[in-house]
Amino acid sequence: MSPFSAIIAGTGSHVPERRLTNDDLSKMVDTSDEWITQRTGIKERRIAAVDESSATLGTAAARKAIEAAGIDASDIELIIVATITPEMVFPSTGCFIGAALGIPGVPAFDMSAACSGFIYAMVTGANFIRAGQCKNVLVIGSETLSRIVNYRDRNTCILFGDGSGAVVMQRSTDPKRGLIYSSLHADGNAVDVMKLMPGSRYPITQDLVANDQQYMQIKGREVYKFAVNSFERLIDEAVTKCELTKEQVKFVIPHQVNMRIIESAMERLEMPMSKAFVNIHKYGNTSAASIPLALDEAWRSGEIKSGDVLIFVAFGGGLTWANAVVRV
Ligand SMILES: CC(C)(COP(=O)(O)OP(=O)(O)OC[C@H]1O[C@@H](n2cnc3c(N)ncnc32)[C@H](O)[C@@H]1OP(=O)(O)O)[C@@H](O)C(=O)NCCC(=O)NCCS
Structure with a gap:
């Protein structure tokens, strides 16, 4: 320890x-x-x-x-x-x-x-x-x-x-403050669900550019289903492992991927949407920036007090998924 x-x-x-x-x-x-x-x-x-x-x-x-x-x-x-x-x-x-x-x-x-x-x-x-x-x-x-x-x-x-x-x-x-729990995951069997190809496997060539493969590619429908399930599982696991009640969670700060995905996970967990901090309407999905962008807005709003518990959940290309629990 x-x-x-x-x-x-x-x-x-x-x-x-x-x-x-x-x-x-x-x-x-x-x-x-x-x-x-x-x-x-x-x-x-x-x-x-x-x-x-x-x-x-x-x-x-x-x-x-x-x-x-x-x-x-x-x-x-x-x-x-x-x-x-x-x-x-x-x-x-x-x-x-x-x-x-x-x-x-x-x-x-x-x-x-x-x-x-x-x-x-x-x-x-x-x-x-x-x-x-x-x-x-x-x-x-x-x-x-x-x-x-x-x-x-x-x-x-x-x-x-x-x-x-x-x-x-x-x-x-x-010991009661700070990062009190986290879990990180990856499954490279699903690399094709979301990807940006240029790299050592696919060096940039005229063909690659002619096929628009220099741009991000996603299979939105597949991501959607995976996302709802993983958000629900990640939040539930964080609450259980930290022996918290859902009421003790001040905010879930999810990766800002899609309002419907966030709403549906919160509904399945029977947690009110007021416990999810969302600013997707202003910024869309900003990938790795989305959680700290939302966290900063929540932090500066004055709504987060010492001792409050925050749960972060995310998933993305890889596939990767992760959660973290912080006591402020
Ligand atoms: C992308 C997303 C918004 C699409 O919503 P959806 O309800 O799944 O919609 P569908 O993909 O089933 O498309 C429904 C229809 O709308 C059409 N459509 C797609 N984008 C559209 C747009 N921007 N405007 C209008 N119509 C659109 C589709 O072509 C489809 O038409 P069809 O039924 O005639 O084929 C949703 O799946 C999503 O948010 N997925 C996760 C996003 C993601 O991967 N983010 C990155 C991961 S972190």
């Missing part, structure tokens, strides 16, 4: 200025505000400007989280960035963010677990703290999904947006 726990000491988020509304999309593909709102709950999403990227958005979110934690950037001992839209294949987005924050020498790396990425990164950061290796770890989820979305494909382009969220995980000696 570690003498240390890993608490959330501060949160931050940042989104691009530009809004892409459902009406804007209906001028680009055969869709409508009514269809998108009913099927997903999304009203608009943010789109990065040409001079913005996963590192610039992540740096802005990180600065706010560092300020909220009341520390200096020089106190950060590790940077972990969850993203499927890294700044480049290499160097890692974390290296760019470390340089922008003016903390050269601090270890930095990216984690690729698609929409479960932020939970994977948070648990990894917490483990560095619990191992006694770090006091302050910067965990960021940052995405510019607009760079991998095909805006001619109505099945996918309505779903995704850009944004970033960050937390400072900090060493504490209070």
